[in-house]
Amino acid sequence: MTIETLSELLHERKFSALIEALDEINAVDAAEFMATLTDEELPTVFRLLKKDTAAEIFAELSPDLQEQIVKSMSDKELSGVMEELFIDDAVDLLEEMPASMVSRILKTTSPERRHEINRFLKYPEDSVGSIMTSEWVSIYSSLTVEKAVEYIRKTGIDKETVYVIYVTDPRKILVGILELRDLLFAKPEELISDLMQTSIISVQTTDDREVAANAISKYDLLALPVVDSENRLVGIVTVDDAVDVIQEEATADIEMMAAITPTDKPYLQIGVFSTFLSRIPWLLILMLSATFTGIIITHYESALGQMVVLTAFIPLLMNTGGNAGSQTSVTVIRGLSLGELRMGNIFRILWKELRVSILCGLVLSVVVFGKAMLLDRASAEVALIVAVTVLATVVFAKLVGACLPILAKRLGFDPTVMASPFITTIVDAVTLLIYFAVASSVLEL
Amino acid sequence: MTIETLSELLHERKFSALIEALDEINAVDAAEFMATLTDEELPTVFRLLKKDTAAEIFAELSPDLQEQIVKSMSDKELSGVMEELFIDDAVDLLEEMPASMVSRILKTTSPERRHEINRFLKYPEDSVGSIMTSEWVSIYSSLTVEKAVEYIRKTGIDKETVYVIYVTDPRKILVGILELRDLLFAKPEELISDLMQTSIISVQTTDDREVAANAISKYDLLALPVVDSENRLVGIVTVDDAVDVIQEEATADIEMMAAITPTDKPYLQIGVFSTFLSRIPWLLILMLSATFTGIIITHYESALGQMVVLTAFIPLLMNTGGNAGSQTSVTVIRGLSLGELRMGNIFRILWKELRVSILCGLVLSVVVFGKAMLLDRASAEVALIVAVTVLATVVFAKLVGACLPILAKRLGFDPTVMASPFITTIVDAVTLLIYFAVASSVLEL
Numbered sequence: 001m002t003i004e005t006l007s008e009l010l011h012e013r014k015f016s017a018l019i020e021a022l023d024e025i026n027a028v029d030a031a032e033f034m035a036t037l038t039d040e041e042l043p044t045v046f047r048l049l050k051k052d053t054a055a056e057i058f059a060e061l062s063p064d065l066q067e068q069i070v071k072s073m074s075d076k077e078l079s080g081v082m083e084e085l086f087i088d089d090a091v092d093l094l095e096e097m098p099a100s101m102v103s104r105i106l107k108t109t110s111p112e113r114r115h116e117i118n119r120f121l122k123y124p125e126d127s128v129g130s131i132m133t134s135e136w137v138s139i140y141s142s143l144t145v146e147k148a149v150e151y152i153r154k155t156g157i158d159k160e161t162v163y164v165i166y167v168t169d170p171r172k173i174l175v176g177i178l179e180l181r182d183l184l185f186a187k188p189e190e191l192i193s194d195l196m197q198t199s200i201i202s203v204q205t206t207d208d209r210e211v212a213a214n215a216i217s218k219y220d221l222l223a224l225p226v227v228d229s230e231n232r233l234v235g236i237v238t239v240d241d242a243v244d245v246i247q248e249e250a251t252a253d254i255e256m257m258a259a260i261t262p263t264d265k266p267y268l269q270i271g272v273f274s275t276f277l278s279r280i281p282w283l284l285i286l287m288l289s290a291t292f293t294g295i296i297i298t299h300y301e302s303a304l305g306q307m308v309v310l311t312a313f314i315p316l317l318m319n320t321g322g323n324a325g326s327q328t329s330v331t332v333i334r335g336l337s338l339g340e341l342r343m344g345n346i347f348r349i350l351w352k353e354l355r356v357s358i359l360c361g362l363v364l365s366v367v368v369f370g371k372a373m374l375l376d377r378a379s380a381e382v383a384l385i386v387a388v389t390v391l392a393t394v395v396f397a398k399l400v401g402a403c404l405p406i407l408a409k410r411l412g413f414d415p416t417v418m419a420s421p422f423i424t425t426i427v428d429a430v431t432l433l434i435y436f437a438v439a440s441s442v443l444e445l
Numbered sequence: 446m447t448i449e450t451l452s453e454l455l456h457e458r459k460f461s462a463l464i465e466a467l468d469e470i471n472a473v474d475a476a477e478f479m480a481t482l483t484d485e486e487l488p489t490v491f492r493l494l495k496k497d498t499a500a501e502i503f504a505e506l507s508p509d510l511q512e513q514i515v516k517s518m519s520d521k522e523l524s525g526v527m528e529e530l531f532i533d534d535a536v537d538l539l540e541e542m543p544a545s546m547v548s549r550i551l552k553t554t555s556p557e558r559r560h561e562i563n564r565f566l567k568y569p570e571d572s573v574g575s576i577m578t579s580e581w582v583s584i585y586s587s588l589t590v591e592k593a594v595e596y597i598r599k600t601g602i603d604k605e606t607v608y609v610i611y612v613t614d615p616r617k618i619l620v621g622i623l624e625l626r627d628l629l630f631a632k633p634e635e636l637i638s639d640l641m642q643t644s645i646i647s648v649q650t651t652d653d654r655e656v657a658a659n660a661i662s663k664y665d666l667l668a669l670p671v672v673d674s675e676n677r678l679v680g681i682v683t684v685d686d687a688v689d690v691i692q693e694e695a696t697a698d699i700e701m702m703a704a705i706t707p708t709d710k711p712y713l714q715i716g717v718f719s720t721f722l723s724r725i726p727w728l729l730i731l732m733l734s735a736t737f738t739g740i741i742i743t744h745y746e747s748a749l750g751q752m753v754v755l756t757a758f759i760p761l762l763m764n765t766g767g768n769a770g771s772q773t774s775v776t777v778i779r780g781l782s783l784g785e786l787r788m789g790n791i792f793r794i795l796w797k798e799l800r801v802s803i804l805c806g807l808v809l810s811v812v813v814f815g816k817a818m819l820l821d822r823a824s825a826e827v828a829l830i831v832a833v834t835v836l837a838t839v840v841f842a843k844l845v846g847a848c849l850p851i852l853a854k855r856l857g858f859d860p861t862v863m864a865s866p867f868i869t870t871i872v873d874a875v876t877l878l879i880y881f882a883v884a885s886s887v888l889e890l
Binding site: 157 | 742877
């Protein structure tokens with residue numbers, strides 16, 4: 001069922017066929033269809049949807065379409081949609097809406113739900129609390145399998161997942177976990193306490209959401225319990241939310257590595273001015289930081305006036321240093337964010353990078369010596385100066401590239417700010433200093 | 446239960462407590478403990494494990510530990526482990542083992558399993574076929590819920606997931622999908638044909654594995670069916686494998702953007718020489734491509750000899766151009782790999798980048814003009830030359846950065862090769878040409 005087919009149904013006014021189709025297809029695709037509707041069609045079609053389908057599709061719409069629908073609804077209709085939404089989708093909605101809309105939405109929800117939503121809204125943006133949901137299935141360990149299944153059938157229908165079942169004691173402390181498949185293959189009279197896993201992997205509400213996502217990825221979980229400091233169950237993070245976190249964090253890392261302030265919207269949905277704002281600060285900072293290289297070159301101006309041939313190798317040296325440094329910094333940054341590298345590994349990393357950089361540096365300096373002599377017809381002295389500078393630069397760049405991200409993390413910053421452009425600026429300045437120092441001593445300028 | 450506690454149990458020779466603990470904790474953690482054992486301890490502890498726990502832990506071990514264990518096992522023991530492994534883990538194992546080991550392992554498996562493994566081994570490395578598994582639950586649409594549950598209880602125990610159930614006809618053609626939760630909340634006498642979803646999202650074995658991972662992420666699926674050209678079900682991809690694909694592909698993209706040949710091992714597990722090999726080709730290519738900038742500078746050697754002040758701005762211009770270009774190329778590459786951008790969007794992208802680049806270029810050129818005059822005490826002519834070059838460079842760099850990845854994709858290459866270092870090389874050369882052209886016309890050199 002393509003968007004075109006759905007549009008045809010709409011334009012031929014075959015509403016019941018359209019509603020049936022929207023009910024049948026995936027909510028993500030249905031939301032893509034809704035985004036093609038005109039301002040008049042959107043609320044009309046939305047009103048025709050079944051209550052639960054409407055909530056599912058609503059959760060997948062972009063914030064501006066959600067706002068448009070909320071505006072067109074009566075308080076009663078709005079209240080219906082809000083009660084059907086999963087708690088995390090309701091919170092996401094409120095985070096995107098303008099303030100006046102937020103208070104109207106909160107007014108239409110039931111007091112218990114409002115209380116719950118407010119609790120979620122208080123968690124910091126990148127915390128586990130901000131992505132968890134409070135709709136899980138929990139049972140007591142004294143139940144038999146038969147009773148547990150009966151209880152889940154009665155209470156599980158509006159829960160985000162019924163496949164992972166949490167065993168809590170009367171104080172809500174998490175004592176065990178089991179999967180629905182364990183119940184499926186157990187005998188009816190077996191006890192939950194005998195079936196449940198007691199070795200539990202959990203996170204806290206204040207942990208970084210990446211910690212939760214990495215745990216779900218590492219242990220192949222469908223859902224991860226979130227507990228408070230007394231080990232009481234307060235929420236769960238499901239694998240589909242973890243997937244979103246993993247993709248968003250990878251995109252943010254890639255953007256920061258390319259000197260862009262991360263945004264959480266797709267490229268085509270961001271306006272020209274917002275895109276400009278996410279890019280210009282870094283371009284400015286990096287441009288102004290090139291002042292150092294300018295000062296160094298100006299300082300050696302008279303020497304360069306005599307030996308302009310040295311100038312021709314400046315881009316080659318700076319690029320090679322920058323590339324060598326960013327290879328290392330990017331590798332270390334990715335290792336840190338996947339949890340493969342820790343601060344304790346710093347000496348192992350430095351020792352490895354030292355050896356790799358000497359290997360790379362030697363190969364590059366032999367090649368550049370040959371190129372300078374044969375291709376650029378430089379003198380042996382100049383070729384030697386360039387070759388020595390390449391070796392020293394590559395070793396320096398790789399060691400700096402390894403240290404800075406780890407240092408940044410140690411100081412509590414995001415290591416990603418230490419990616420390529422930043423490293424390049426430092427490496428550029430040092431490369432020139434090495435170059436002119438070597439040149440001065442060889443040529444006695 | 447930490448690794449230290451487990452080691453204590455081992456050294457106090459409390460084997461039954463150790464085995465019980467390894468059975469209780471997550472297989473990933475158990476594998477981390479196994480990796481700390483000596484060459485003698487490893488096979489001994491492994492032999493003590495329960496058969497199904499052994500297979501679970503084995504699947505999480507690194508290839509060299511797997512090899513060590515396989516070597517220490519009799520054919521009979523090996524055959525036991527192979528039958529317990531999920532098919533995708535068995536295939537992964539065989540892909541990592543040396544050839545002599547592979548034939549020994551295949552000899553110990555049952556003919557049906559051997560046939561199935563061989564089929565999987567034939568799929569290309571990055572295809573859906575290489576990550577799918579053949580252990581799913583399928584039922585006929587004519588069953589009642591009660592009969593279906595009975596059937597799943599009987600056949601589902603060794604399946605990779607029982608939460609997504611596939612409905613096929615006698616020719617194995619996929620006709621519907623339902624979730625175990627649908628069965629849980631249905632009445633016993635309802636028919637599968639009335640409950641199942643018939644609008645099915647599926648992929649083919651030859652699709653790129655990223656297509657499957659993106660579909661699972663987009664539609665929040667627990668598993669995705671893989672069909673052949675006649676819509677017969679041949680496998681499923683589960684969400685945990687999709688998560689691995691998403692993380693591996695993001696890492697590979699990041700590495701390629703930093704001019705590193707991607708590897709699929711964690712940093713600390715790669716040897717110095719392999720790391721060197723993954724980095725040196727790109728450093729060499731990029732260094733040699735700086736020949737162009739060298740030629741351009743040499744060409745203007747006499748002019749530069751007269752105006753060494755122009756040299757001082759070369760690093761600033763090249764860095765700014767490079768950064769502006771990589772901001773755009775990285776954004777476009779990420780959009781392409783997340784499926785947010787397509788080739789059809791090229792004109793929309795170019796039009797947006799044109800406007801963003803003019804905004805960025807204007808701000809940067811005003812700032813650099815002020816900086817050149819006030820901070821560097823350059824003449825008004827030189828400041829003007831630099832400012833005009835910055836504007837032209839930023840616009841050029843952003844348009845090239847938008848075009849090249851899309852062009853690469855169009856030609857069937859991975860757009861990621863068009864990331865920062867490659868763009869920088871092109872932008873560097875063009876920046877210098879613009880700079881000297883502007884300088885010549887202003888200063889009449």
